Amino acid sequence: MTHTDTLRVPDALLHYEVRGEGPLVVLVAAPMDARAFEPLADLLAVDHTVLTTDPRGINRxxxxxxxxxxxPELRADDVARLITHLDAGPATVLGSSGGAVTALAxxxxxxxxxSTVIPHEPPLDRLVEDADDLLRRTDEMIATYRSGDPLGAWxxxxxxxxxxxxxxxxxxxFGGERSPQDLAxxxxxYEHMLRPTVRWMPDFDVLRSTSTRIVVGIGxxxxxxxxxxxxxxLAERLGVEPTRFPGGHIGFVxxxxRFAARLREVL
Known part of the structure; x- marks a missing residue:
């Protein structure tokens, strides 16, 4: 059974879903919404409380x-408020892509x-040697989108x-007929999530000293x-070995x- 509700937070009304009973696992992405996690959440809900949510500004x-x-800081605060609202923490948080940056924040x-955070393939462009070129190309991509060429941007x-x-x-x-919500x-x-996500820089002193276990996931x-x-x-800067998960960037989809089985091994 899935419990669906909303939570009012500063500047947003968050849609969230809760399944199962047991230790809390939070599944977050950006820009993907809670729907992408439904199969994985159902598998984990056998023995966990599983929280999923649409990130602010996306879908519901x-x-x-x-x-x-x-x-990332705003999105992290949203997740913190959801965990506090459920009064079920501390949580294991699996973040995918932009949601992995949320989880680190x-x-x-x-x-x-x-208790444990699993950033799965966070797009932290500033950590790699060609960061300046990547950030320049990202700005060009956003400009392409704003010019009215979404397919070119993709x-x-x-x-x-x-x-x-x-x-x-x-x-x-990404071409042809798409729903008004998908377009929104x-x-x-492109206009409000992508740039602050890829430009975010972790505070490695804080992350290396935290009591939170950090497992860097790669497909x-x-x-x-x-x-x-x-x-x-990221794993090198944290001094940990990355952990491989089945599939690619969205292996959980x-x-x-297989992804759930691997996640259980990690936990």
Missing amino acids: SRVDDPDRDAT LAQARPDLV RQFMAIADIDLPDEVVAHM DERYQ EDSGGELCERTSEA DDPT
């Missing part, structure tokens, strides 16, 4: 000021709420991320992609059964 989580950036700000996104998808697949995913989420991602099939490089750089 509405913001009061649509022109305000959704920074949460571990920095509220280690009392997080092509640039895939090139920056070193994700090799046939152009017809990219065109099918895409706009919010087994992510070889050569940007998020493999940023994750390896492509094969939730």
